[in-house]
Amino acid sequence: MTLTKTVTKEETYQLRTYAKMGFEPVRGEGPCLWDAAGKRYLDFYGGHAVASTGHCHPEVVAAIREQAGRLLFYSNAVPHAVRGEAAEALVAFGYPGLTQVFLTNSGAEANEAAMKMARKFTGREEILFTEGSFHGRSLAALSVCGIPKYRSFRPEAPGTRQIPFGDLGALKAAVTEKTAAVLLEPVQSVAGMRTADAAYFRTARELTAKQGACLIFDEVQTALGRTGKRMVGMHWGVEPDLATSAKGVASGLPIGVTWIHERIAKTIALGDHGSTFGGGPVVCAAAAATLRILSREKVWESAARLETRIRSGIARLGAPYAGVRGLGLLLGIEVGGGAADLARRLLEAGLVVGEGPGVLRLMPPLLLKEEHVDEMLAILAKTR
Template sequence: MSAPHTPVSRSDFDQVIVPTFAPASFIPVRGEGSRVWDQTGRELIDLSGGIAVNSLGHAHPKLIEALSEQAGKLWHISNIFTNEPALRLARKLVDATFADRVFFSNSGAEANEAAFKLARRYARDVYGPEKFEIISALNSFHGRTLFTVSVAGQPKYSDGFGPKIEGITHVPFNDLAALEGAISEKTCAVVLEPIQGESGILPAEQAYLEGARRLCDQYGALLIFDEVQTGVGRTGALYDYMHYGVTPDILTSAKGLGGGFPIGATLATDKVARHFSVGTHGSTFGGNPLACAVAEAVLDVVNTPQVLAGVREKHERFKARLLSIGQCYGLFSQVRGRGLLIGCVLDAAWKGRAGEVFTAAEREALMVLQAGPDVVRLAPSLLIEDADIDEGLARFERAVASLAKA
């Protein structure tokens, strides 16, 4: 019999956790589907999805089964060996996408770190050491390692840590002329999010991604799509590049891939992937049997016509109600995004108040997100039931009404 847990409260965070985050005042302790319960037993509706991570909601039976079954077999074996769940998951990802090869890691940042290193290694091997420059978009987000914050176009995340990684240029998103002006024979890669996530749920334009692909081909650069947030069904296709019909050379995936269990994946064509030879890159926990078993179960559920169509249908249900609420209170100037990655852009009178909306929603037992100070972000379970959508948005309207009165 296990020993009883030591009681903890939100105040413990301020005593023992490094203060890189400022979490909400309540502590969730249990979840089921799109509902969450806190320490007091209060029930909340979750429209945040763990920041687009809980792709199947909380405690999905197929994920519990996959994890429990693998936990009774093999937890960790190291990359001196391979394992069955990793091989099955890699095969399914390859069969479902443009990619020929997969590198497994533990997070989106690690998946992007691998992608950027691979792009530079490929360019060095094929073209020589002068071809190492990377172009990314302003206000992008690619992770929190030194390399990934340097590639991302947000100085607030990269300043204050000493010299930055050299050879990185930032251009405005959706500005093809700016990209054309920046790319050169020294460019080894162009890195883009098909939908910019952290900066406000801003989709790329069709012509922009097509132009980026053309420019990369013209200059011998690789096109990398960061689909950490948009991947694994989030936008109504398995990966968002499929909506555009524009194929990258490298794609990164994480968040929803594990449905809540940490995993990252870097997908690449064989032409590129072969430049990561034995010893050039690695990960102690990458390809962990537990993570891969869970991710395989996620993929089996998500990558079906019914679930992907359901994501697209649920988008319309959300959008119609959100636009109605926005119009009633003068709240939103735009509701954008795709599938169940939705950004509600605050109107001029509400600018900078996304944090207040977050707090007011919590008072109404609703979990939402921000994407910067001017955008309320929703990224619920891909399987969220219509009743939970309706009740969640009823609570959201009550939250907005309370702010409007104040």
């Protein structure tokens, strides 16, 4: 008997740049997914931190349906009340001094916008970024990527310089009167959920302020309550000049957000930046509904509570689960080598997780409950 593997249309026609997980979800509800055979999966990957309100939250789905049925799209050449609603909610959720937002379609674009604005504001070129950081796949975003395997597209954008992450001495030496911005990914997710201590972020704030440079936080994964605070800098009392997000802001529709400090916003003129699809009505309806839900449920409080439950649960499990890195519901469970194989076996057991260097990566929906954490821990316990 010969075994033939079915080649799907996707494999035939979509350029192959993605390694696939070994399942095909066809339906989702809350933190759960089902495949065509009816097998249920508990989703601690959240479509890569995107399913913030869980899969198909009825309030988000209703908002999308309602807006799509009324006006699917018109560009930024006209106002939309729903765009105003989403922008207001984003400003309210974010840092107090960051009083305006610019809307795009992805995290990479949100970071591009932040870098452009920092350069315009300071009139300087140099953007410092850190080893291990990931900021997206556009050429400029790759030029500030601290993970070598992604940087194979030369030449990179000029004016960018890498410094070590979490190293106070290196930071002090690097930030000068030539610096336009220090761009930080405060919890380095792709690099395996590495973070730095409060002193590092506070020093970054002090040095950039002293030198007239901008501090940019890439909060594509850390914003909107995921780390146990509304925004990640709130852990350390640090407010950046620009912050970016994407992923779960519209529960699964494509969006990028750049939050901008008032004094930077004042330097941006008509026509300085733009996007056809950014801030479209359907996406904004989804974002407004998402923010309403995340605020109402105070997800930052449950993220902090569930982090404690996960940390103590993992401590009880023993090998290969050696410890936990990260913040809130953006966590890496340290498993040493073999993370990819373990993630595959967990998937077979009905648990979806991501994987990175030496870790299983957790970025589940934010409306998670204690019972889901306990179910996750039980699956880990029997899969080693």
